[in-house]
Amino acid sequence: MIQVSGPSVFREYYRLPDKTAKEFTDDGWFITGDIGARDAEGRYYMMGRESVDIIKSGGFKLSALEIERELLDHPSIADVAVVGIPSTEWGEAVGAAVVLRAGTTMAMSDLKPWCNTRMAKYKTPKQLCVVEALPRNLMGKLDKKAVKLLFSV
Incomplete structure (x- = not known):
């Protein structure tokens, strides 16, 4: 877990002492x-956010960002978001929401063999969701909570 401290790091959340106590160590380091x-x-190296970019699957802690980097090398994938999908068998299963390049198609049966040559099988997505665009917030940042909802439909 990355923690930061110094003169350019804020001291506290304004009028939120409980949040400040939760997000800072006793000696003043901010827990990012x-x-x-x-x-x-x-x-x-920054590997990603603890809450959404670490997938706990079958006893492994997987980096969603690492899997995304691999998937972006696929010739049909223009953009991707990898999330943990609730699974009774694995705890979480790897889900990949992808935006395809123009003129291409993809099914799980296409993706799985490609992934098996590039990454460990336990990192290979178990679910695939092809979308026109990935959900983003008003700042244009990827909204992984909204991505997770794509798999519950």
């Missing part, structure tokens, strides 16, 4: 909600 990793050379 982002997951990070460090490689053997000491470089740090």
